[in-house]
Amino acid sequence: MTTYYFVAASERFLTEEEPLEEVLKERRRNYKENGKEIDFWLVRQPAFLNAEEMKTVCDQLPQPAAAVVSTDSNFITFMKLRLEFVLDGCFEAPSAEIPDAIATAD
Structure with a gap:
């Protein structure tokens, strides 16, 4: 299993109100300059938030939601500090409830 870290907020906030794309x-x-593989994804309406273990987080998020997901916890900590008004957390996948965390990644 892989541990994924994330920040999540309303899709509008992440994609329109914040300079996330930049x-x-x-x-x-x-x-690319450092020859490193991409380990982060923008996921719109992330299915992993529907897992029972994510219920507390999901209940706090305006819908539709979006998330930046990464295997790099330091990057997600940076994103949490940079974006401020987001929820953060982590999960392991694949699991019975979360078969493929990034299947719908942008």
């Missing part, structure tokens, strides 16, 4: 674009550029 942050992710810069990170992709940095990864």
Whole structure:
């Protein structure tokens, strides 16, 4: 199993109100320059939030929701500090409730 870390908020907040596209674009550029594989994804209406273990988080999120998911906990900590008005957490996948965490990643 892989541990995924995430920040989540309303899709409108992440994609329209915050300069998220700029942050992710810069990170992709940095990864390309350093020969590093992408380990983060923007996921719109993430299915993993429907898992029972995510109920508390899901109940607090305006819908439709979106999330930035990564295997890098430091990046998600940075995103939490950068974006402020987001919820964060982690989960392991694949599991019985979360078969493929990033199947719908952008």
